[in-house]
Amino acid sequence: MDEETGYLIINNALDRMLFNVFGFLVSLYSLNIEWKKEHNPMYKAYCDINEHMSCSRVLTSEYARGFGLVSILFGKNSALNIRNCTLGLFFYLFQILLASTQFNLSTVIVIACGFS
DSSP states (O other): OOTTTOOOOOOHHHHHHHHHHHHHHHHHHHHHHHHHHHHOTTOOOTTBOSSSSBHHHHHTSGGGBGGGTHHHHHOTTOTTOOBHHHHHHHHHHHHHHHHTSSSOOHHHHHHHHHHO
């Protein structure tokens, strides 16, 4: 336990790794929901609580691909118009790889987080 703050701090590298693995799993679950909802419009995800609180509704909206901007700029069928959760998978995988290196890459990590 940190005496100044009173919080339990395991290890900065381990904390980063755990949060990035959690983000990767959430992105993977989101991708799974998108695929299932595209193939079966009646699919109900665990995070669909009611008609006003529905993650599958968000994940299948126009903003779920290219943040809603790529289709406006480059067209709906552009190769750049990929799913946001796919971008999340790549981002978290990149962060996991950076966290697992022995080198001090904190500047690269901060820049990647800024772009995200």
